[in-house]
Amino acid sequence: xxxxxxxxxxxxxxxxxxxxxxxxxxxxxxxxxxxxxxxxxxxxxxxxxxxxxxxxxxxxxxxxxxxxxxxxxxxxxxxxxxxxxxxxxxxxxxxxxxxxxxxxxxxxxxxxxxxxxxxxxxxxxxxxxxxxxxxxxxxxxxxxxxxxxxxxxxxxxxxxxxxxxxxxxxxxxxxxxxxxxxxxxxxxxxxxxxxxxxxxxxxxxxxxxxxxxxxxxxxxxxxxxxxxxxxxxxxxxxxxxxxxxxxxxxxxxxxxxxxxxxxxxxxxxxxxxxxxxxxxxxxxxxxxxxx
Amino acid sequence: xxxxxxxxxxxxxxxxxxxxxxxxxxxxxxxxxxxxxxxxxxxxxxxxxxxxxxxxxxxxxxxxxxxxxxxxxxxxxxxxxxxxxxxxxxxxxxxxxxxxxxxxxxxxxxxxxxxxxxxxxxxxxxxxxxxxxxxxxxxxxxxxxxxxxxxxxxxxxxxxxxx
Numbered sequence: 001x002x003x004x005x006x007x008x009x010x011x012x013x014x015x016x017x018x019x020x021x022x023x024x025x026x027x028x029x030x031x032x033x034x035x036x037x038x039x040x041x042x043x044x045x046x047x048x049x050x051x052x053x054x055x056x057x058x059x060x061x062x063x064x065x066x067x068x069x070x071x072x073x074x075x076x077x078x079x080x081x082x083x084x085x086x087x088x089x090x091x092x093x094x095x096x097x098x099x100x101x102x103x104x105x106x107x108x109x110x111x112x113x114x115x116x117x118x119x120x121x122x123x124x125x126x127x128x129x130x131x132x133x134x135x136x137x138x139x140x141x142x143x144x145x146x147x148x149x150x151x152x153x154x155x156x157x158x159x160x161x162x163x164x165x166x167x168x169x170x171x172x173x174x175x176x177x178x179x180x181x182x183x184x185x186x187x188x189x190x191x192x193x194x195x196x197x198x199x200x201x202x203x204x205x206x207x208x209x210x211x212x213x214x215x216x217x218x219x220x221x222x223x224x225x226x227x228x229x230x231x232x233x234x235x236x237x238x239x240x241x242x243x244x245x246x247x248x249x250x251x252x253x254x255x256x257x258x259x260x261x262x263x264x265x266x267x268x269x270x271x272x273x274x275x276x277x278x279x280x281x282x283x284x285x286x287x288x289x290x291x
Numbered sequence: 292x293x294x295x296x297x298x299x300x301x302x303x304x305x306x307x308x309x310x311x312x313x314x315x316x317x318x319x320x321x322x323x324x325x326x327x328x329x330x331x332x333x334x335x336x337x338x339x340x341x342x343x344x345x346x347x348x349x350x351x352x353x354x355x356x357x358x359x360x361x362x363x364x365x366x367x368x369x370x371x372x373x374x375x376x377x378x379x380x381x382x383x384x385x386x387x388x389x390x391x392x393x394x395x396x397x398x399x400x401x402x403x404x405x406x407x408x409x410x411x412x413x414x415x416x417x418x419x420x421x422x423x424x425x426x427x428x429x430x431x432x433x434x435x436x437x438x439x440x441x442x443x444x445x446x447x448x449x450x451x452x453x454x
Contacts, residue, residue, distance in 0.1 A: 038295075038313065038315050039295075039314055039315060041297060041314045041360060066357065066358065066361065067338065070338070070356045070357075070358070071337060071338065074336065074337060074356070082314070110350075134427035135351065135405075135408075135409075135424055135427045136338070136341060136344065136351045136353055136405075136427045137338075137427075139352075140350070140352060
């Protein structure tokens with residue numbers, strides 16, 4: 001199809017862009033200009049139904065807030081079916097489990113930043129999560145969407161991995177849990193992320209620096225002399241290191257694979273800044289503890 | 292393959308709307324093309340700039356990146372819906388006029404809607420809070436200072452109305 005003003009609507013090859021055949025299709029009114037391919041919509045109300053809907057199609061995906069998925073569809077990705085899980089109430093809510101806090105996968109970023117349980121039990125995490133996205137994204141986007149999008153520039157897994165968090169999945173063959181810092185978080189069967197669980201450790205402190213985003217972001221947790229470092233943006237997937245804080249300076253540049261090398265930042269720069277930011281964060285935590 | 296039609300029922304600017312929409316149809320297209328609410332502007336088409344912002348159940352939503360079916364059951368307010376039936380402008384709208392907080396004006400509906408969501412939650416935001424909140428939207432003309440000042444003025448108007 002040529003430009004809008006040359007469309008021949010009498011042609012047998014003409015296909016309306018949307019459901020109209022008026023000025024919008026001719027381009028005179030600002031219809032959204034990157035059309036999304038048609039898809040079937042399913043709206044399950046339970047996790048089991050959602051997994052069933054996924055299994056019904058060879059090319060289906062999950063949508064919750066839609067922040068990431070719609071952007072991907074705008075960029076040309078397409079699916080035969082979208083499974084809208086926003087109506088599954090069991091996936092919402094934040095619960096204090098005593099030794100940990102459970103966050104439902106459909107919990108929005110805004111819910112996280114305003115939740116009183118998190119303010120009391122995991123204030124460092126809440127403060128760090130508040131820096132993700134802008135207010136429009138935070139009020140619509142979900143923690144589950146952030147994690148499952150698996151975008152190199154997203155920091156959800158960086159933070160959760162640094163805190164020893166785990167991701168709970170409901171799969172067609174049962175339920176399982178995976179550390180957020182694991183290399184592979186999926187299974188070769190339909191599975192739905194249902195919740196995230198974060199341990200509450202006495203005396204643990206978390207610090208986060210995304211000032212160099214999208215080149216590199218670093219999260220650091222210090223607990224009883226053990227540092228857990230998460231690194232985002234610099235690799236295709238977040239990288240993690242855990243060890244005695246005294247060994248961090250030597251270990252950090254060496255343990256990770258080669259960083260991304262692009263016009264945003266060279267691999268050498270990223271490699272160097274990982275160590276710099278991690279050291280700054282640990283130092284800040286230690287100085288605050290001393291004061 | 293072809294998509295599907297979905298039936299949605301929502302309230303737009305206080306009026307119940309019941310429509311069949313294609314699953315791939317965006318909320319902004321329904322608002323602009325079917326309901327003739329052209330105050331909502333399409334710009335980046337990627338939910339980045341915020342020009343297409345509308346209030347959806349009191350939250351700012353990028354209508355260019357919201358499927359129309361996601362608005363089923365929602366209470367939606369566009370820039371047109373902020374103005375009272377007698378034509379009285381919302382305090383945020385009035386403050387933008389008073390402060391000349393626009394140049395080309397294309398981003399203004401989204402800016403006003405976004406500011407409205409801030410003042411609904413915090414009628415007394417400090418400048419840092421305003422800057423942080425309004426950072427969700429992009430203006431390519433004003434340099435932002437007049438927008439920030441307009442939101443400060445709107446906040447004072449809202450507080451005065453409440454007293």
